[in-house]
Amino acid sequence: MILEKLRACWAFSPTVHRNVALVEGFLKGKSFADLAQEHGLSKSRVRQIIDKADRLVGGGILTKAESSKASPRSDFMVDYPYVWNLAEMHRLGSVTPHHFFAELERAGSLERLVDKMKRLPWRAPTTRELARLVWQKERGESPWPAMKRSRVAIVEPSCPVDHPDRGLQCQLALEPAFQQLAERAAESGWTEDEIAYALLELAGSRLKSNSANRETERAIDRARATR
Template sequence: MTIVDRLRACWGFSPNVDRNVALVDGFLNGKTIAELAQEHRLSKTRTRQIIEKADRLVGGGILTKAEPSEAPPRSDFMAAYRYVWSLAETHRLGSVAPHHFFKELQRAGSLERLVDRIQRNPKRAPTIRELARLVCLKETGKSPWPAMKRS
């Protein structure tokens, strides 16, 4: 998986994902920050900030030397379950739910352990619970519990 693919999976709901990925791709292909800023009608400072954020998201390899240990482990899950963003959007679970889902998934270590943790305390975090249910449905074809009630 290339840096650009990984970035696209990690950036989530940001409305400017395509522009940001194009900026990073241009930077990786040897364009200067000034050229990219002019091309995308941004300030040089903002362009640099976007590229720095991308570097942090993937754990280096864009501006700094690649350090796999520096990448947030969440980015691995984001790359593995890249459809979570569209699931959350389709089922109207909000733009923050996927971030919380990935944080909980990182804490649990795997989807199975996250489902087990949610089953032990079902009242907590209903949107994460629903997102986990939808991911399980997509992964295994069956749901670990009934759907969330919608009024």
């Protein structure tokens, strides 16, 4: 049961299988040193992972399990393991399931969460939409209408690639979609500065990725030319 809870808690983490294997090995009597050597980690890192796992499931790994102190979040994750796939399928973002389970933990049950969201329809639209989808899957009916997803049309370029106004034209074309994205992020609780910095970082990462892709393509072309 502990390992199932951990798989649910770590869900789509890229290290979920390694982390669960560490805990499983520890529960079978392996030492931190053995596990560190087996998985190519430091002993302190192994200890950190197992300590975090212990906290996630409310004890039973490093410390004595105390049901009164155990967080129900991991139990909810086991009860609703499909939440991550629902969020991905409906493009609700990878963070939304975490918010959903946090809200579910505070509410204590899916019924109470849905009732709360019926009374507060303006809060956290993506989390609300995920709660609606979970309720619909569990009960076969939707507690409220699906979230509206407005699509902003982006104007096509009207000048050639080498035109001096091409960049400005692209900015003007993207501005409505940009504003809508920023507004949706603000509605979900992010501050204006957080949104702006995040968009800057994403834009910078995209530029670096584009540059790396072009360099790779040039390297491939050079390799082909020398054959």
